[in-house]
Amino acid sequence: MYPYAEQKDQIQVRLRRIEGQLRGVQRMLDEDKYCVDILTQLSSVVAATQKVGIMMLESHINGCVTQAIKSAESSDDSQVAIQELVEVVERFVRR
Amino acid sequence: MYPYAEQKDQIQVRLRRIEGQLRGVQRMLDEDKYCVDILTQLSSVVAATQKVGIMMLESHINGCVTQAIKSAESSDDSQVAIQELVEVVERFVRR
Amino acid sequence: MYPYAEQKDQIQVRLRRIEGQLRGVQRMLDEDKYCVDILTQLSSVVAATQKVGIMMLESHINGCVTQAIKSAESSDDSQVAIQELVEVVERFVRR
């Protein structure tokens, strides 16, 4: 079981809300709404998705990364988990 | 009619694809997938949404902003459209 | 003369301040300061540089882009300036 288990319900609620926002954007396009209003909605989808990413990241560090470091017999063992973490952070920072 | 009209189908296809990705993320949580894989999917949702934003921005500048500047009798008239554009760009750059 | 001329002094002050922050970061490294404090300074350099970018962008749209659209005889003429604008925005949004 992964460490986000505790927050799963909370994250699912947020994901469904983002999905709803995205369907709202599709409706706005269908109804020929003003582009700036659509752009505002899109930037809100980006921010909400990043927020879920931060939540997942926190539980990943608290769970998997902490576990990997604790159970590592040499620093090489935890190195894999840390490298993977840094790469996923980099993907968020530099899209 | 807004200037994204021409690209509407193309943008809707992209939005539906992002919606599908988001539903995929919800499924991954339900199936207890590895957090890093979920994080990778989330960063791909962010990138795809930003791409749609850039497309909307381009058609907004080509359409509404260009129109506002062309039809402006004084520089004050186009100023409103330009200010609005800068603000929406800022919202994307600094989330 | 470019359209940022009016804001030049203001922008130069900001750039010198960012330069000072960067030298501060170098000093912090030399003095073995805590990494999180250095990271906080670095994220402030990023935010301040993006702010100058937004200011330049605004004067660019107000000046060069507006000029290109006004003096364009066909929509192809203004297209070049708009395409260039969208690309530079994209570079800021997706680093």
Next chain:
Amino acid sequence: MYPYAEQKDQIQVRLRRIEGQLRGVQRMLDEDKYCVDILTQLSSVVAATQKVGIMMLESHINGCVTQAIKSAESSDDSQVAIQELVEVVERFVRR
């Protein structure tokens, strides 16, 4: 001594290069260079600063965070270091 010690020279070289880029931007303004070229330089300063941030983050996780987790007697002890890490990542992701 902090964990970036090993990479210090490498990071200092990068910081001096960014400082040089920033002085270059100031010169471009003085010489009335084209705004889009200045904007391109600014987005390169942002990207280079983020890269240094990622390097610092990696050594921070490898060093301080790993140490905090290893020496923690309860999960509350490592919690502080993890919370601090998540906050500094958030500051980079959502500027």
